[in-house]
Amino acid sequence: MGFTEEIAKLSDQVRKRADQVVGEEATKMALIVPFINTLGYDCYDPSEVRPEYVADFAIKKAGQFEKVDYAIAINDTIVMLVEAKARGQKAEAYDGQLRRYFNGLIATKVAVVSNGIEYRFFTDLRATNLMDEEPFFSFNILEYDLKLEFRLIRN
Numbered sequence: 001m002g003f004t005e006e007i008a009k010l011s012d013q014v015r016k017r018a019d020q021v022v023g024e025e026a027t028k029m030a031l032i033v034p035f036i037n038t039l040g041y042d043c044y045d046p047s048e049v050r051p052e053y054v055a056d057f058a059i060k061k062a063g064q065f066e067k068v069d070y071a072i073a074i075n076d077t078i079v080m081l082v083e084a085k086a087r088g089q090k091a092e093a094y095d096g097q098l099r100r101y102f103n104g105l106i107a108t109k110v111a112v113v114s115n116g117i118e119y120r121f122f123t124d125l126r127a128t129n130l131m132d133e134e135p136f137f138s139f140n141i142l143e144y145d146l147k148l149e150f151r152l153i154r155n
Contacts, residue, residue, distance in 0.1 A: 003038075006038045007038060007141075007144055008144060008145075010034055010035060010038050010141065011141050011142065011144040013034065014031055014116070014117065014141050014142060015142060017030050017031065018031070018087060018116070018117065018142070021087045021116065022086075022087075023086050024084060024085060024086040026086075026087075027084060027085070027086050027087045027115065027116040028069065028084045028116075030116070031087065031114075031116025031117070031141075032069075032070075032082065032084045032114055032116050035114070035116075035119070035141070036049060036070065036072070036082065041072055047073060047076070048072065048073055048074075049070055049071075049072055049073075050070065050071040050072075050073060050078075051069065051070055052067045052069065053067055053068050053069075053070065053071035053078070053081075054066075054067050066101075068081045068082070068083055068098075068101045069082055069083050069084040070082040070084070077107045078105055078107055078108050079107065079108060079109055079110065080108065080109070080110040080111065080112065081098065081101050081102060081105070081108055081110075081111045081112065082111075082112045082113075082114065083097060083098045083101065083111070083112070083113045083114070084114060084115075084116070085113065085114065085115045086115065087115050087116045087117060088115065089115050090115070091113045091114055091115045091118045091119075091120050092113075092120060094113050095113060095120070095122075095133075097113075098111050098112075098113045098122065098131065099111075099122075099131040102122065102124075102131040103129065103130055103131055106129050109123055109124070110122070110123055111123070111131055116141075117140060117141055117142055118138065118139070118140050118141075119138065119139045119140075119141070120135040120137075120138050121135050121136055121137040121138070121139070122135050122136065123136055
């Protein structure tokens with residue numbers, strides 16, 4: 001099965017699960033972890049997907065360091081950050097939090113904020129090592145339609 005078919009399958013699963021998902025932890029487990037796996041990363045390999053990642057950006061709040069929900073590593077270099085929010089929360093409300101994390105890790109090239117339904121992808125196209133204000137790609141998994149995808153490819 002190819003990537004587009006995997007995303008279509010995941011979209012169907014999210015449609016079935018979404019109403020039962022309450023809170024950030026449930027969103028991570030039922031919606032976001034399967035998306036990370038679909039991208040080809042092994043969420044069960046801590047050398048590849050690092051949950052609750054504390055990095056140089058960490059600010060101590062209420063006695064604990066801030067953590068990004070997932071840091072994706074390739075050859076021990078953090079290349080992508082994923083900040084998870086509860087289903088129902090507006091993902092774009094957390095762009096600033098994600099920006100602080102992204103700007104603190106020079107090797108990181110992609111940052112994602114998601115509520116398990118909407119995925120907002122950022123990088124540093126405008127200024128090196130500074131996350132852009134606007135995402136370069138936004139994706140609502142409930143709106144994914146494999147038939148539409150194939151129609152767009154053919155045209």
